[in-house]
Amino acid sequence: MRLRIYRFDPDVDERPRMQDYDVALRHTDRMLLDVLVRLKEIDDSLSFRRSCREGVCGSDAMNINGRNGLACIQPVSELKEPVTLRPLPGFPVVRDLIVDMTQFFAHYHSIRPYVIDDRPMPERERLQSPEERERLNGLYECILCACCSAFCPSYWWNPDKFIGPAGLLQAWRFITDSRDTARAERLAYLDDVYRLYRCRTIMNCTEVCPKGLSPSHAIEQIRTALVKESS
Amino acid sequence: MRVFSGQRAWLLQRFSALAILVLLVLGAFTLAGADGSAYERWHALATSTHGSVLIVAFFVSMGLHAWIGVRDVVLDYVHPLALRLPLLAVVAFVLVAVQIRVAMILMGAS
Numbered sequence: 001m002r003l004r005i006y007r008f009d010p011d012v013d014e015r016p017r018m019q020d021y022d023v024a025l026r027h028t029d030r031m032l033l034d035v036l037v038r039l040k041e042i043d044d045s046l047s048f049r050r051s052c053r054e055g056v057c058g059s060d061a062m063n064i065n066g067r068n069g070l071a072c073i074q075p076v077s078e079l080k081e082p083v084t085l086r087p088l089p090g091f092p093v094v095r096d097l098i099v100d101m102t103q104f105f106a107h108y109h110s111i112r113p114y115v116i117d118d119r120p121m122p123e124r125e126r127l128q129s130p131e132e133r134e135r136l137n138g139l140y141e142c143i144l145c146a147c148c149s150a151f152c153p154s155y156w157w158n159p160d161k162f163i164g165p166a167g168l169l170q171a172w173r174f175i176t177d178s179r180d181t182a183r184a185e186r187l188a189y190l191d192d193v194y195r196l197y198r199c200r201t202i203m204n205c206t207e208v209c210p211k212g213l214s215p216s217h218a219i220e221q222i223r224t225a226l227v228k229e230s231s
Numbered sequence: 232m233r234v235f236s237g238q239r240a241w242l243l244q245r246f247s248a249l250a251i252l253v254l255l256v257l258g259a260f261t262l263a264g265a266d267g268s269a270y271e272r273w274h275a276l277a278t279s280t281h282g283s284v285l286i287v288a289f290f291v292s293m294g295l296h297a298w299i300g301v302r303d304v305v306l307d308y309v310h311p312l313a314l315r316l317p318l319l320a321v322v323a324f325v326l327v328a329v330q331i332r333v334a335m336i337l338m339g340a341s
Binding site: 154157158191192193194196197198223226227230 | 236237238240241242306307308
């Protein structure tokens with residue numbers, strides 16, 4: 001398999017370059033991450049993140065042949081050669097395929113990603129009806145891989161101010177949680193020309209999400225809630 | 232201004248788009264139903280009360296719609312404040328000038 005991989009070491013390189021590799025596939029090389037791990041044995045200077053190798057941790061998000069995805073769940077058989085690998089677009093590159101996600105997680109923390117409930121603690125757990133729990137499906141599964149935000153032109157234009165599809169999907173996950181008592185404050189925080197309304201409904205986020213989630217739908221739900229509940 | 236930020240601007244842009252569409256259709260029907268040459272039809276529209284209201288409503292809706300749209304494009308692409316503010320001022324000036332010009336034409340026609 002022929003690969004073209006983005007290489008950049010800020011300590012050594014003045015500018016990024018693309019490096020070609022030829023790797024003979026073995027029958028055990030099912031996913032792109034398998035190939036990358038073996039490539040690392042050949043060239044240990046190549047840097048990329050990986051951890052769970054089964055699409056749960058979101059560490060190995062990268063741009064694969066022009067489309068963001070997770071290397072660990074990208075079947076090799078579906079890839080067109082040469083396989084071009086780049087870091088997530090729009091994110092500052094730390095080294096090779098590793099990007100700086102500081103800002104991404106700052107946006108995530110800004111939406112207060114935890115249930116806020118200032119009522120007295122019940123004797124047992126706070127109950128949810130099956131319908132209330134159902135509302136969280138399609139939201140809680142987000143693994144924060146950043147494939148969506150890094151494929152969103154609005155996020156490329158205003159990465160410091162626009163929360164981005166991943167953060168907004170997480171925001172809706174807590175706004176719609178029946179146990180959360182901060183719904184009004186959460187909505188008021190998002191009612192801002194930058195935080196929410198930079199979204200142009202381009203829908204790249206939904207198109208590219210490796211978990212099959214729909215951040216654009218969550219964003220639409222937030223907008224609808226704002227219209228219905230704003231004074 | 233609060234009215235032009237966040238949700239209100241987003242709603243205003245959508246409602247103004249709807250208003251533009253409705254007013255265009257109304258205007259087209261009014262013109263199509265009138266007698267005389269093209270000039271006479273336009274003159275009749277501009278001098279009638281309902282026609283003037285229709286034209287003013289159309290240009291106000293278009294001005295609001297254009298302001299929010301262009302402002303969004305500027306917010307996306309023009310990041311230096313020193314460039315952004317003059318650019319927004321020029322856009323605002325042009326849009327207000329259009330409104331004034333429309334008012335002058337309507338007053339001159341009646």
